[in-house]
Amino acid sequence: MSPSESGAWRRTSPFAILFFIGRTIKSFTRSLIQLIATFGALAVLIERNPQVALAIPVGIAAIVAAGVLQYWFFRFRIEEDRIHIHQGVVRRTALDLPFDRVQGINVERSLIDRILGLVTVSLDTAGSATAEGQLPSVTSELADDLRTRIRAHRPAKVADDIGAGDVPAAPADGVARESSARADSAGQVLLELGAGDIVRIGLANRNLVVAAAFLGIFGQSVDFAADTLRPILESAGDAFAGAGVLVQALVVTGFVLLGLAIVLLGALLRYHGFTLWREGTAYRTRAGLLTQREVVVETRKIQQLTLSHNLILRLFRRHRLRALPAALLPNQGGADTPGLQLAEVLEVPLLQGPEAEDLRTRLFGREGGALSLLPRSPGFRRVSPHYIRALTLRISVTTAFVALPFLIPLLQSNAGTHLADAVQGLLGETPLLGAGSPGTVALGVFLWWLVVIPPAALIGWVRWRRQGYLHDGDGLASRSGFVGRKVDAFLFRKAQSVEVTQSPLQSRKDLATLHVRLACGQVVVPYLDLGEASWLRDHILYRVESSRRRWH
Amino acid sequence: MFTNPEVPLESLPGADDLDWHPLHPRFVRRLQLGALLRVLVIGAIGAAAYSLMKAGDSAAMGRGADALLPFALAAFGLFAASVLVWPVIAVPRRGYVVREKDVLYKTGVLWRSVKAVPFNRVQHTKIDSGLLDRHFGLANLSVFPAGAGGHKIRGLGADTAERLRVYVSERIEAEAIEPGDDGRSPPPDPAAEAGATPDSGPAADEG
Numbered sequence: 001m002s003p004s005e006s007g008a009w010r011r012t013s014p015f016a017i018l019f020f021i022g023r024t025i026k027s028f029t030r031s032l033i034q035l036i037a038t039f040g041a042l043a044v045l046i047e048r049n050p051q052v053a054l055a056i057p058v059g060i061a062a063i064v065a066a067g068v069l070q071y072w073f074f075r076f077r078i079e080e081d082r083i084h085i086h087q088g089v090v091r092r093t094a095l096d097l098p099f100d101r102v103q104g105i106n107v108e109r110s111l112i113d114r115i116l117g118l119v120t121v122s123l124d125t126a127g128s129a130t131a132e133g134q135l136p137s138v139t140s141e142l143a144d145d146l147r148t149r150i151r152a153h154r155p156a157k158v159a160d161d162i163g164a165g166d167v168p169a170a171p172a173d174g175v176a177r178e179s180s181a182r183a184d185s186a187g188q189v190l191l192e193l194g195a196g197d198i199v200r201i202g203l204a205n206r207n208l209v210v211a212a213a214f215l216g217i218f219g220q221s222v223d224f225a226a227d228t229l230r231p232i233l234e235s236a237g238d239a240f241a242g243a244g245v246l247v248q249a250l251v252v253t254g255f256v257l258l259g260l261a262i263v264l265l266g267a268l269l270r271y272h273g274f275t276l277w278r279e280g281t282a283y284r285t286r287a288g289l290l291t292q293r294e295v296v297v298e299t300r301k302i303q304q305l306t307l308s309h310n311l312i313l314r315l316f317r318r319h320r321l322r323a324l325p326a327a328l329l330p331n332q333g334g335a336d337t338p339g340l341q342l343a344e345v346l347e348v349p350l351l352q353g354p355e356a357e358d359l360r361t362r363l364f365g366r367e368g369g370a371l372s373l374l375p376r377s378p379g380f381r382r383v384s385p386h387y388i389r390a391l392t393l394r395i396s397v398t399t400a401f402v403a404l405p406f407l408i409p410l411l412q413s414n415a416g417t418h419l420a421d422a423v424q425g426l427l428g429e430t431p432l433l434g435a436g437s438p439g440t441v442a443l444g445v446f447l448w449w450l451v452v453i454p455p456a457a458l459i460g461w462v463r464w465r466r467q468g469y470l471h472d473g474d475g476l477a478s479r480s481g482f483v484g485r486k487v488d489a490f491l492f493r494k495a496q497s498v499e500v501t502q503s504p505l506q507s508r509k510d511l512a513t514l515h516v517r518l519a520c521g522q523v524v525v526p527y528l529d530l531g532e533a534s535w536l537r538d539h540i541l542y543r544v545e546s547s548r549r550r551w552h
Numbered sequence: 553m554f555t556n557p558e559v560p561l562e563s564l565p566g567a568d569d570l571d572w573h574p575l576h577p578r579f580v581r582r583l584q585l586g587a588l589l590r591v592l593v594i595g596a597i598g599a600a601a602y603s604l605m606k607a608g609d610s611a612a613m614g615r616g617a618d619a620l621l622p623f624a625l626a627a628f629g630l631f632a633a634s635v636l637v638w639p640v641i642a643v644p645r646r647g648y649v650v651r652e653k654d655v656l657y658k659t660g661v662l663w664r665s666v667k668a669v670p671f672n673r674v675q676h677t678k679i680d681s682g683l684l685d686r687h688f689g690l691a692n693l694s695v696f697p698a699g700a701g702g703h704k705i706r707g708l709g710a711d712t713a714e715r716l717r718v719y720v721s722e723r724i725e726a727e728a729i730e731p732g733d734d735g736r737s738p739p740p741d742p743a744a745e746a747g748a749t750p751d752s753g754p755a756a757d758e759g
Contacts (some may be wrong), residue, residue: 326698496697499667507664517701537668544670545727546651551673552698 009075009086012137015116016074019136021067026258076135078146085133096132097123099150106344107143107294114292119143147296151280187284197350202260202267204312204350211259237413278362283323283346297346301325301552302363303494303520307356307373310484319356321348321373323363324521326552360489360522367491368450368475375485380468380477385509387467387527390503391460392453399456400449411444417536419444424463469525471536474543476516478525488523490516492543494551500533516540572647572658579707582688583639591632597696598628627640648705650716653727655695673697673725677720680711693717 015219045052069089077084085095106122115118119140123133135142193201202208210357272289279296281422286294304324313319323346356373364371372379410416420440459482468479477489499515512533528536587632602624605617642661654670675698681691691713697700708716 031685232703287604495670496699497669497701499665499701501660501663501665504662515701517697517699519698520697522701537666541654541670545674547672 010037011071011075012135013116013118014071015112015118016137017067018112019072019120020070020074021063024063024066024070052162056347071404074136076150083146085135096131105143105147105150105296107140107296109288109292109294111290113137120147158180187277187279189275189277190283190362191274191276191348191351191355193271193287193350197274198271199264200269200313200316200318201271201349202264204310204316204318205263205267206310208259208263217282218266267349274349276348278545283363285346285348295344295346297323297325297344299363299365300550302346303518303551304488304490304523305360305363305373306316306486306488307375308481308484308486309375313350314484318352319373320351321351321356321359322346324518324520364489364491366473367493368472368489370470370472371475371477371479371489372470373489375466375479375481375487375489377470380472380479381470383464383467383525383527384509384529385464386505386509386511388457388460388464390505390527391463392457394454395456395459396449399452404445407445407448408441411441416440416444419447467526469528473539476523476525476536476540478523490523492540493547493549494518495540495544497538498537500537502530506530557701570649572649574647574684575643576688576690576709576712578688578709579690580639580643582684582690582707583643584636584644585688586639586684587639591635594631595628598624605711638661643707646707650719652723655703655720657705667701669695669697669703671720671723671726674702674720674724677717677724679717681713693720695720722730 009265041051042056042325066089070087073089073092074085074087076086081100082096084100085097087093087095088506091526102123106124108120108122110120118135118137119141121135121138121143123135182541271287271291273292274285274287276283276285278284281300282296282298284296286292301321303326306322307319308322308323309319315441323343351359353374360371360373361369363442370379411419417440422442423443463480465483466479466481466485470477470479474493475491477487479485479487495516496519497517499517501513501515502511503513506527510530511527513528514528514533514536516523525536596650600620602617606614608614646659647662648658653672654668656666656668658664658666675696677696678694679691679718680694685691689710690707691710692704692706693708693713693716694702694704705713705716
């Protein structure tokens with residue numbers, strides 16, 4: 001059958017039953033607690049009345065039957081400019097989706113899908129819930145056909161702002177550019193990750209760092225594991241001096257190797273064969289060992305670029321790039337109705353600085369040429385050093401408050417008495433400082449706060465050094481971080497709202513914080529000069545308000 | 553690294569010296585009434601807790617209640633005074649400006665903020681008014697761009713809010729027309745629906 005046959009109602013392939021079964025199970029077990037509660041209740045029931053166990057195969061059969069029914073009632077019809085999807089067994093829904101409403105097409109292929117040459121297509125829309133626009137287990141030809149249709153249907157004139165142009169081009173020029181874009185739409189591979197890169201991604205996994213720290217702190221507790229292993233080893237290799245240490249070292253090494261294996265496997269499963277390529281005006285990534293995921297993001301949908309690296313990526317001199325499209329587009333009916341949907345993030349898990357800059361110029365086009373995503377770029381300007389003071393105050397006060405529940409009992413016990421004695425020894429007798437009196441507690445908390453200030457100041461200083469901003473006439477890049485570093489860059493015309501705030505300290509020093517809200521989140525530049533912040537606000541507003549181009 | 557864009561600095565419209573519109577004068581009374589109701593509820597809960605502690609069998613608990621009473625009363629009095637006086641300080645420091653291309657809202661006494669939402673980024677608008685608002689003839693206007701971070705301008709006169717909403721909707725429509733749109737693509741729709749939504753909602757009519 002021709003994949004692009006118009007106008008006929010069709011079912012997907014029967015393998016979609018698996019998809020529907022999976023979805024039914026997923027919707028039953030929305031949360032882990034629900035799952036545990038269900039199984040707990042079932043276990044109790046079976047214990048009391050073993051015949052209830054019969055309900056399990058019945059339940060499984062019901063779920064399978066539900067999957068079959070959902071498959072049977074799932075029909076779709078592709079027309080010239082739209083797709084109709086009818087689904088639902090009890091509650092029938094009919095989705096009529098015009099192609100120009102489609103924000104993006106994402107393709108996912110599970111292992112079974114890949115063996116059979118099938119794909120699951122998700123159509124991202126700005127309105128309806130994601131699940132409604134899903135076509136499970138269709139042929140990949142149909143997916144390709146759908147993609148070309150949707151691209152062909154996009155209003156031709158809008159297409160010209162997808163190109164790299166700042167100034168709206170003349171129509172003829174636009175058409176020419178569009179057709180040249182078509183010509184190379186077969187795809188231009190920009191980036192591929194090899195085995196070494198996968199290893200780096202795995203090693204840079206944040207969980208591994210956390211786990212290593214955890215192991216370091218609670219290293220003592222592996223003793224119990226060593227205790228269980230010791231008899232085995234001792235019987236095998238006879239006793240020699242230091243066997244205990246050896247066993248402990250072995251256990252620690254084992255844990256480390258296990259952790260490494262887990263993160264490497266995770267990285268391999270998710271990022272195996274990662275490829276980023278350009279296709280016309282869109283950027284696509286494909287990766288995955290078993291389930292292959294494909295993300296397609298149109299250039300003009302991208303709101304913000306975020307380049308980050310943690311400690312380990314920094315050692316490798318690599319970065320991670322995320323291109324964020326509008327994260328939550330409110331439902332057309334109003335913000336109160338549910339139906340917010342997450343668009344796919346285009347993620348490049350590992351790349352080098354020059355590659356990141358190359359991608360930035362591709363994604364931002366001719367705009368924002370003076371921006372940089374690299375944290376070390378000399379263009380970044382520091383924010384006011386008063387930021388250190390504000391951070392020190394904030395961190396130390398928070399720490400003091402968090403410590404209160406531990407400090408108060410401590411100060412009411414002997415430690416408080418010793419403290420009071422010590423102070424009275426210095427200052428002489430004071431009636432305020434009885435054992436466990438409010439005076440002692442207040443003094444103890446105050447002293448603790450004083451102790452916390454130097455490390456807080458150090459943290460504040462490091463964070464101030466990381467903080468920075470860089471802007472030109474078109475966009476802004478904001479750098480932040482503590483251990484790692486992160487640069488958020490966006491074009492002014494993508495802003496949704498701009499806010500300038502001043503704390504009491506900032507008011508005294510003529511400083512301000514600039515918050516720029518984008519459709520995907522917020523970029524904050526703290527402790528700017530007030531004049532600079534106001535100028536940036538006015539300039540961003542000017543760029544947004546004078547822009548006649550779509551922001552999404 | 554800093555390049556000067558095509559517009560000279562001094563000709564850029566600034567948002568610093570603007571005529572801020574104050575909120576409706578009755579809004580202070582409305583906030584005070586709301587605060588008073590909260591104070592009464594908290595006071596009633598406190599009184600109930602005190603009488604329960606006194607009525608209990610344990611004499612120690614009764615004595616504890618008596619010992620705590622002055623502190624509790626002082627804290628309660630301070631709280632009541634501050635929440636009743638606060639609107640008088642805070643409300644005059646809030647204000648809004650509607651310009652041709654955007655709407656600005658400022659707020660804050662110690663921590664101040666000025667936020668601007670351009671009309672060509674507004675997805676929809678909303679008017680709502682609660683029981684107390686309606687009693688004072690007030691309404692709140694919300695302006696939503698995509699993502700988070702719109703305005704919620706509280707304490708407008710009901711008619712002012714409605715007029716503002718109509719103006720904002722008109723501006724949204726005027727700003728949303730983009731060259732190259734064939735009228736079927738998404739951007740104009742939210743604007744059109746933003747105009748329709750509050751009209752059909754009950755909140756706008758009841759005030």
